[in-house]
Amino acid sequence: MKYADEFRDPVLAKALFARIEELAAKTGATKKKPLNFMEVCGGHTHSIFRYGLENLLPDCIDLIHGPGCPVCVLPMGIVDDCVEIAQNPNVIFTTYGDAMRVPGSKGSLLAAKSEGADVRMVYSPLDALELARRNPDEEVVFFGLGFETTMPSSAFTILEAEAEGIENFSLFCNHITIIPTIKAILDSPDMRIDGFIGPGHVSMVIGQAPYEFIAERYNRPLVVAGFEPLDILQTIVMLLEQIIDGRAEIENQYSRVVPDGGNDNALGALAKVFELREFFEWRGLGSLDHSGVRMRPEYASFDAEIKYKTQNLKIADPKSCQCGEVLKGVIKPWECKLFGDVCNPENPVGALMVSSEGSCSAYYQYAGVRSKALRVEAKIAAS
Amino acid sequence: MCLGIPGKIVEITDETRKLAMVEISGVRRQVNVACILKEGEPLSSLIGEWSLIHVGFAMSRINEEEAAETLKVLIMLGEAQEEIRAMRESAVQL
Ligand code: SF4
Numbered sequence: 381m382k383y384a385d386e387f388r389d390p391v392l393a394k395a396l397f398a399r400i401e402e403l404a405a406k407t408g409a410t411k412k413k414p415l416n417f418m419e420v421c422g423g424h425t426h427s428i429f430r431y432g433l434e435n436l437l438p439d440c441i442d443l444i445h446g447p448g449c450p451v452c453v454l455p456m457g458i459v460d461d462c463v464e465i466a467q468n469p470n471v472i473f474t475t476y477g478d479a480m481r482v483p484g485s486k487g488s489l490l491a492a493k494s495e496g497a498d499v500r501m502v503y504s505p506l507d508a509l510e511l512a513r514r515n516p517d518e519e520v521v522f523f524g525l526g527f528e529t530t531m532p533s534s535a536f537t538i539l540e541a542e543a544e545g546i547e548n549f550s551l552f553c554n555h556i557t558i559i560p561t562i563k564a565i566l567d568s569p570d571m572r573i574d575g576f577i578g579p580g581h582v583s584m585v586i587g588q589a590p591y592e593f594i595a596e597r598y599n600r601p602l603v604v605a606g607f608e609p610l611d612i613l614q615t616i617v618m619l620l621e622q623i624i625d626g627r628a629e630i631e632n633q634y635s636r637v638v639p640d641g642g643n644d645n646a647l648g649a650l651a652k653v654f655e656l657r658e659f660f661e662w663r664g665l666g667s668l669d670h671s672g673v674r675m676r677p678e679y680a681s682f683d684a685e686i687k688y689k690t691q692n693l694k695i696a697d698p699k700s701c702q703c704g705e706v707l708k709g710v711i712k713p714w715e716c717k718l719f720g721d722v723c724n725p726e727n728p729v730g731a732l733m734v735s736s737e738g739s740c741s742a743y744y745q746y747a748g749v750r751s752k753a754l755r756v757e758a759k760i761a762a763s
Numbered sequence: 764m765c766l767g768i769p770g771k772i773v774e775i776t777d778e779t780r781k782l783a784m785v786e787i788s789g790v791r792r793q794v795n796v797a798c799i800l801k802e803g804e805p806l807s808s809l810i811g812e813w814s815l816i817h818v819g820f821a822m823s824r825i826n827e828e829e830a831a832e833t834l835k836v837l838i839m840l841g842e843a844q845e846e847i848r849a850m851r852e853s854a855v856q857l
Contacts, residue, residue, distance in 0.1 A: 388832060388835065388836070423766045426766075426840060426842070427836075427840060430839065430840050430841075474854060476818070476849070477849050477852070500854035500855075501849070501852060501853065501854060502853045502854050502855070503792075503818065503819060503849045503850045503852075503853035504794075504818045504819025504820070504853070504857065505818065505819070506793075506794075506795060506819045506820075506857045507819065507853045507854065507855050507856060507857055509857075510855050510856070510857045511854060511855045514855065529767075529817060529822075530817065530818055532798060532820065532822070533795075533817065533818045533819060533820045536795055536797055536798075536820065540780065540795075581766070581767065581815075581817065581822070584815075584822060584823050585822070607766060607833075607836065607840075608832070608833075608836045609836075636825065636826075636829055637815060637823050637825055637829075638823070639823075643798055643822065643823070645797055645798045645799075645800065646798045646822070649797075736841070736845075
């Protein structure tokens, strides 16, 4: 077990792997008909690759890497809108570092910056607000993205801007919500998920109740999981136990951080500032109903979408790019024709190659050699 | 950006804006603590507490031991270094 000595508790890790072997055998799953568990969150994807968990699990368990990396699902049209706002002469455009390199149809924010737009990386929306305080003659726009984990920070920042009457600050709100996304995956005709490794930090905000429909209506288990490799292994044990018992329940493996009811203060701020959009366009997944939020009309003066009349143009991904199929778990990253040679972390074509939480970049970084071999195998099999 | 990093609250810096200074792997940074404050609880009671810090906001209280373990894993994943770099390289600091 090559990586086992890296685990916090190698003895426990070994015991968990053994338990997984034992339980998996009981389910009757095979390499040809494996159990498919989807980790929804990019943080989990990163951990899984970093610790080589995929290779250590029995081959009757397949991990499907879901759409939970917010940077990875950003459509090109939104990046184009960002660039357009940033090109306004009196705008200081701010965002998280992760968003700077996502390719739009006319290049990334980083490219816009090198061409003279005032684009600045900030660690927190609070820093963007501070920039607005320090530059009263300029307009500071913060590009807010991410699921419910980062959504409260945008909401609280807007509430702060309102309380202080800071008028030269606005939010370009492109936050997305997890539940409709999971629902879309469950409704997809090529759905083949047997259980979910539930997002840890999103759940810290929303709690567990919103997932109930997954168990009740779709009869699939979901276990909210922490990010340590041991957490993920423990979660897989819990999923297998449910499957063997014929149960489909929402369980919480990560109770040391995730309270069952979520975070009331954060939820309160979200409800105040945001409302659901009718639909939101995702890279690779298309338009999903109610999957994004916008700012309530009461906060229109802080809404960059209104201030800058953004176009919200739909821009198709490059034809050869297969991010959508990878996101839905239909193909593995190395099966995309662009993987590696044309599309790599230095020159990302698709967004899944941009962030370390994107499954293509994770494969490239941690499983590069192996995935190249798999690609050759797949090509031979197809010919 | 989504994994966050554990930090220890060492000082309350702004009562009205609910800001506190946290120490994250030796780096100091001001964060908003509105999310982890229980109703009626004075801000000062947060001093000495550990919390997961996400993009400048304390999001969930954790115990010290958890914090240490989480930090170890984040360092291994390279995430801790990323977070600290993002804090240091932020265009402006609160
Ligand atoms: S290799 Fe690049 S283009 Fe292909 S799916 Fe991955 S990110 Fe998208």
